[in-house]
Structure formats: structure tokens, C-alpha cells
Amino acid sequence: MDKRNARILRILAIVAIGLNLFILASQIKFGDLGGGTELALAKTFANGLIGDLQELARTLDVAEKSSVKQSLAKLHYDVYLVSNQAELAEIMQNSASKTRDLIISEYAHLNAEKVLAVINGDQEVQYARSQIILTVGPLPTGGYDVQLPNILRESTLDQLKEIENLFSKEALQEFYEPYRHLSTFKVLIENGVAQLVSQNQEQDTIKYIEGEIEILRADYAKINKTAGFAEISGPGVKISVYDQVFSVSAGDLRRIVGELYSSGAAAIAINGQRLAVNSYIVDSEQGIIVDGVIIRSNPVVLQAIGDTTTLVAGVDLLFSVSLKEMLSFDIENRENIVLPAKAIQ
Structure with missing residues (x-):
């Protein structure tokens, strides 16, 4: 020694x-x-x-x-x-x-500067344009390791293992566990350059990522509701469609559903069957099928969540023009409608 x-x-x-x-x-x-x-x-x-x-x-x-x-x-x-x-x-x-x-x-910071010099020499780092954070820690017998996942080449990782740290000498290796965390640091790669992340900067980055996660969660919940895979509630309308000159067909229901969505409906159900992005409405010998379920008709009951004034106006227009004298309907405003999530098939 x-x-x-x-x-x-x-x-x-x-x-x-x-x-x-x-x-x-x-x-x-x-x-x-x-x-x-x-x-x-x-x-x-x-x-x-x-x-x-x-x-x-x-x-x-x-x-x-x-x-x-x-x-x-x-x-x-x-x-x-x-x-x-x-x-x-x-x-x-x-x-x-x-x-x-x-x-x-x-x-450890002095050694971190040597680590940065090696990382900045890596071509994968120089070509990187997205933001990447690496965790670099000391090895128990000297040198540094980078936690996975990382973009570094094997040759770069080998060079990092050759850099001296506090535990490079055998006599100091008994202090590895109590002092390892002091020799561990974060490296931010951005626009082709690697730099040390300060403790405050690391906290800011964590807060930013947490904020982005919350935004993604909110967007996911919103998309889930719009797509039909989450429960949704709110004011809306209840429409009962009856046979008149003709019987209600799958095509008629598709036109009504299309009009409701065009009028701003956030969610729709037919006879309690929640519609989703992958829903289908077809005729069969047994009757109208909605997502594999045969629904009863006369009346067919549709529920739609959205602005009641706009929804009523859209439905009135549809039945006074395209479906005039073919079918009859009743429409009611509801203060609150609860539509369950669509079961994922």
C-alpha cells in the first residue's frame, strides 16, 4: 500500500x-x-x-x-x-x-470530471438529441459502472472501469458500502453533450417528470372516457326511437349515433350498451346487434352525455330531414347520466 x-x-x-x-x-x-x-x-x-x-x-x-x-x-x-x-x-x-x-x-466530483470526459467522447452521446439521464456509480474494486439502460458503447464502458475511485486500493474497499452513495452521480445527456446533474437540478428534473406523468395520467383518463373504456357521467339526453313506417335498423342507429357525436356527445349507450372506439352496429336475422349483443327494439333507447341544447338540436334536425316520417322518437333532457365503462373484449 x-x-x-x-x-x-x-x-x-x-x-x-x-x-x-x-x-x-x-x-x-x-x-x-x-x-x-x-x-x-x-x-x-x-x-x-x-x-x-x-x-x-x-x-x-x-x-x-x-x-x-x-x-x-x-x-x-x-x-x-x-x-x-x-x-x-x-x-x-x-x-x-x-x-x-x-x-x-x-x-468524487473530481473523478466525475474524468468520467464526463470519457462519456463525451462516445459517438452515441454526440449523436443523441433526446434528453437522457445516466446513473454512474463506483465499482467496489475501482472504476465506474453505468446503470442500464444506457446508450454507451462497450468501449466507453470499459474505459470508465479504468478510472480511479476511492475504492481503487484494496485497503479502502472496506468503506465501499458506507461511502458508495457519495461517489454515485447523475449525468444528463442533451443535444450531444454530457454534463453532471446537480442535486437541485436533479430534483427539478424529478419534479418535471412527475408533472409530465400527472399530465399523461389525466390525458389517459380523458382518452379512456372518450374511447369508452372508463365510466363517465354528466348532463345529457335520453332518446327513445320507435318503429313507424319502417322498423328501426342498424343503419338508422348508426346515423343517429353519428349525429350525436357530431353534436358533441362525449359518450353514448344503446339500450345500456356503452359504445367505444371499436364498437359496431349491424343487422342480423335475430335483430340488431351492438358489439355482439342482440338488442330489443321498439323502442331502442339511446343515452348521450353532452350539451343538452346542442344534442337536442342535432337530433331534431336529423328526424325532421333524413328520418322524417320513417321513425318516431321522444327525447328527454337529463341532469345526470352515468354510463359505465365498456368491457374490454
Whole structure:
């Protein structure tokens, strides 16, 4: 093991053990360890851990990152101001842990830039015009993997497996599970260019996708109702068609149905049989068949949901011109009609 990785291993081990000790800090009697007040000894111990975090940042070449410098400075200041061991334990358990994670995340970001360079060299990425999001994660023995599905070529995936990560050295692989998520990131491919997705941008993308899903669900429900495969209710009309000079035929019903749809009907049923996009109305020796079901006639009852004024006007026009003196009818306005979903055949 080289000195750099040995140092990283030692620091990570010290920090992990130290932070775990501080979980029970409110119960520890530091005065029993000899000399000085309990709080003073606890602060000395805490500052030692902060020093280890600074060493970790220097070893991983992220000590000059503004976010790391600010986090370490705030941690020092918070420890200086603390007035009791319980507060100190909370600071070390929360703020120190976040600082450690930030240092590792910044290191992962450095490697992410190398990952981006490889991905941007992939011709499939350069030709991509639709928006694609990839999830890139570290492998337990070094290198990076891209979750499926992805558009990357095998040669690109092989190159990614050669990029160093925190776990490239055997001594650091025991930290894979606790730190894997810190080295996992999203890559957005858009207009032939790959770029890192920030946490805020990722949240915005998720919200956008969720919004699109809700729109699709609403459209699906609307299409389902229009197509006849979902229950629908609303104001409409009830039409009873009677034999007069001629008996009611399938052709007559098709003309009435066509007129109702032309007049804005959102849904129609014949003798309780809901019509859908794949419905058919035909004559047979047994009588009129609607979607395989023989319906009784004289009268044939149609229900249509829609604007009652427009529907009545359309039906009146049809029976006063095309069906004049051939058939008779009654039409009633209804405040609410409920038409069940068409059973999918």
C-alpha cells in the first residue's frame, strides 16, 4: 500500500471511530481520563477529529475547495462556542459527519470530471438529441459502472472501469458500502453533450417528470372516457326511437349515433350498451346487434352525455330531414347520466 492510501485509510478509520464515540459523549466522563475539565478534554478530542478531517481533505486534494474550507471553519467555530458535552456530541455527530461526507463527495466530483470526459467522447452521446439521464456509480474494486439502460458503447464502458475511485486500493474497499452513495452521480445527456446533474437540478428534473406523468395520467383518463373504456357521467339526453313506417335498423342507429357525436356527445349507450372506439352496429336475422349483443327494439333507447341544447338540436334536425316520417322518437333532457365503462373484449 502506498503512503497516500495508507494515510487515507488511517484517517477514515480514526474519523469513523471518533464520531461513533461522540454519539455517547453525553455519558462519557472525560475528567476520568485525567487532567482538565470534562468539556475542555472533549473539545480537545473534537478538535483532533477536525484536524483529521483537514488531513483527509489535503490527502484527497480537495482542501482548497471553498465548500470544504467553509465547512471545516464552521465546524471549528461551533466547537469553540459549545457550552456542554451534549451539544458537542450533537455537533460532532451531525456537522462533522456531513463535513466528512462533503470531503468525499468533492473527491468524487473530481473523478466525475474524468468520467464526463470519457462519456463525451462516445459517438452515441454526440449523436443523441433526446434528453437522457445516466446513473454512474463506483465499482467496489475501482472504476465506474453505468446503470442500464444506457446508450454507451462497450468501449466507453470499459474505459470508465479504468478510472480511479476511492475504492481503487484494496485497503479502502472496506468503506465501499458506507461511502458508495457519495461517489454515485447523475449525468444528463442533451443535444450531444454530457454534463453532471446537480442535486437541485436533479430534483427539478424529478419534479418535471412527475408533472409530465400527472399530465399523461389525466390525458389517459380523458382518452379512456372518450374511447369508452372508463365510466363517465354528466348532463345529457335520453332518446327513445320507435318503429313507424319502417322498423328501426342498424343503419338508422348508426346515423343517429353519428349525429350525436357530431353534436358533441362525449359518450353514448344503446339500450345500456356503452359504445367505444371499436364498437359496431349491424343487422342480423335475430335483430340488431351492438358489439355482439342482440338488442330489443321498439323502442331502442339511446343515452348521450353532452350539451343538452346542442344534442337536442342535432337530433331534431336529423328526424325532421333524413328520418322524417320513417321513425318516431321522444327525447328527454337529463341532469345526470352515468354510463359505465365498456368491457374490454
